[in-house]
Amino acid sequence: MKNLQTILSLSVIAAFLLAGCAPAGQSPEPTQPEEPTQPSTEAQDLIGEVAYNPNPRAELDQIKALAEAHNTFALDLYQQLAGEGENIFYSPYSIYMALLMTYAGAAGDTASQMESTLHLPYPQEEIHAVMNALNQQLKANSLVDDEPVFTLNIVNQLWGQAGYAFLPEFLNTLSQHYAAGLKTVDFAADHEAARELINLWVEAQTNEKIKDLIPAGALNELTRLVITNAVYFKAAWLSPFDPANTKNGSFTLLDGSQVEVPMMHQSGSMRAYVSQDVQAVELPYEGGTYSMVALMPTAASLDAFEQALTAESLQGILDQLDRASVTLSMPKFKFEAAFGLNDALKALGMTATFDPLQANFSRMNGTTDLYITSALHKAYVDVNEEGTEAAAATAVVVGLTSAPSQSYTITLDHPFLFLIRDNDTGTLLFLGRMADPR
Missing domain, CATH: 3.30.497.10 (Antithrombin, subunit I, domain 2)
Known part of the structure; x- marks a missing residue:
């Protein structure tokens, strides 16, 4: 099921x-x-x-x-x-x-x-x-x-x-x-x-x-x-995570302390962007028309990143998303x-x-x-690993015909922002911050 x-x-x-x-x-x-x-x-x-x-x-x-x-x-x-x-x-x-x-x-x-x-x-x-x-x-x-x-x-x-x-x-x-x-x-x-x-x-x-x-x-x-x-x-995810790969891993909370939480793992072709300020990765849903984007600041604190975040600066990050070979780790949360x-x-x-x-x-x-x-x-x-068989099959259809030129390892093990959007109009249906996956 x-x-x-x-x-x-x-x-x-x-x-x-x-x-x-x-x-x-x-x-x-x-x-x-x-x-x-x-x-x-x-x-x-x-x-x-x-x-x-x-x-x-x-x-x-x-x-x-x-x-x-x-x-x-x-x-x-x-x-x-x-x-x-x-x-x-x-x-x-x-x-x-x-x-x-x-x-x-x-x-x-x-x-x-x-x-x-x-x-x-x-x-x-x-x-x-x-x-x-x-x-x-x-x-x-x-x-x-x-x-x-x-x-x-x-x-x-x-x-x-x-x-x-x-x-x-x-x-x-x-x-x-x-x-x-x-x-x-x-x-x-x-x-x-x-x-x-x-x-x-x-x-x-x-x-x-x-x-x-x-x-x-x-x-x-x-x-x-x-x-x-x-x-x-x-x-369902367009390319679901394999539950067998979910292992406990360390997640750093806002106060700097660390906790062990279930971390999902996946490697493959994804749209991503990594700079000295932020790591961003896009996870499409079945059909490819909607997606979740997770954004984790890498240099500034989460508070400073949030205070500087506007619709324009967010769109600037989204515009930088491009195909890459990504090794992704992120927590399950609900x-x-x-x-x-x-x-x-x-x-x-x-x-x-x-x-x-x-x-x-x-x-x-x-x-x-x-x-x-x-x-x-x-x-x-509720964010978890699994999708449907149709989602896995669809992922093959939209795969790249050549290898991406960029390769990233993105580990969402600190507080991060996430959004769910319609890719066509850019409408943000949901917006959130994951600071404690427990």
Whole structure:
């Protein structure tokens, strides 16, 4: 039985309503002259009047421009999360999509701050179609001859207060570009039951790997909307490691102490880059369209390397990857990471969204009495040796016709960064730091 590498990530953003929280004299932004949707008080599923568009109109250069903006946000966020413990793992793509769905309801300074934080290259009326197109491109890149070679599921769901008025334009945007429906729940009468329902949905979308994403106390009777996004990724190495070669080896922790951990070993043709500053190696997944890249600083400390890391400098390293004969050693690892993102997003410029006196989400409901109280993210990663027989066979097909000119020995026995990306658009789906494989 084959044990595939599995990566799971889910992020959630919750927007709360506080009655009378807007400053005196403040009026909402003008909205479209349409009647808000009034759900019934019984639980039901609602969708916008506009069906999901599986073929959004967007040019390839627009898709890549958005992917570049997303990657800039991803590295900005990494700088904020770098101090959150030793091991770090998150999906900037999941967070970005959840924020974009929230942005669909933003106006005024709230929208402007979100545009700046997310580095949005296109205005509100265009960005959601481009995001839909990027999403479709990522899913298409998980197929070969229209057949999936690995699992990539990206799912969105809204949870709204039963009987609360949401503008049809807001619901239409999310249904048309994010395939996101709205399930009504009764936060006001039983917010704990609503929390349990949302957490059950999270478990179902992540094969029960992520539980209790929303902790007790995060929701209350004033909650009006929770926006969730889940990304599930399951793939085999294109060239799997042989479990028979996995042996205990030494790994140096951040404090300089050493521990014995299972180290995987593999030799062969890989894309790699070695300089006086960094060692980098790329490990493609089955199909060759997605890959993991591991980066270990060789000269500066990990802290100094991270502080200098930007989307541009990371891309500079990735651009240097080239075919080489590589002898690779790296640890097996598996861990879960959870973050509250409020402080990180505020530090990146999204201050109004969390302030009940400044937040303007009038494009959601026609008023300014909604604000974000919690932005939560949880992720799980499991890296091991094995793949599938098809992956091993495919590796032969893409092998070189001549020997690489470079030869490297890369041993990831110190803390290193790792990322999972779509090679076509360059989108960083996941980003992490492995500091302690135990």
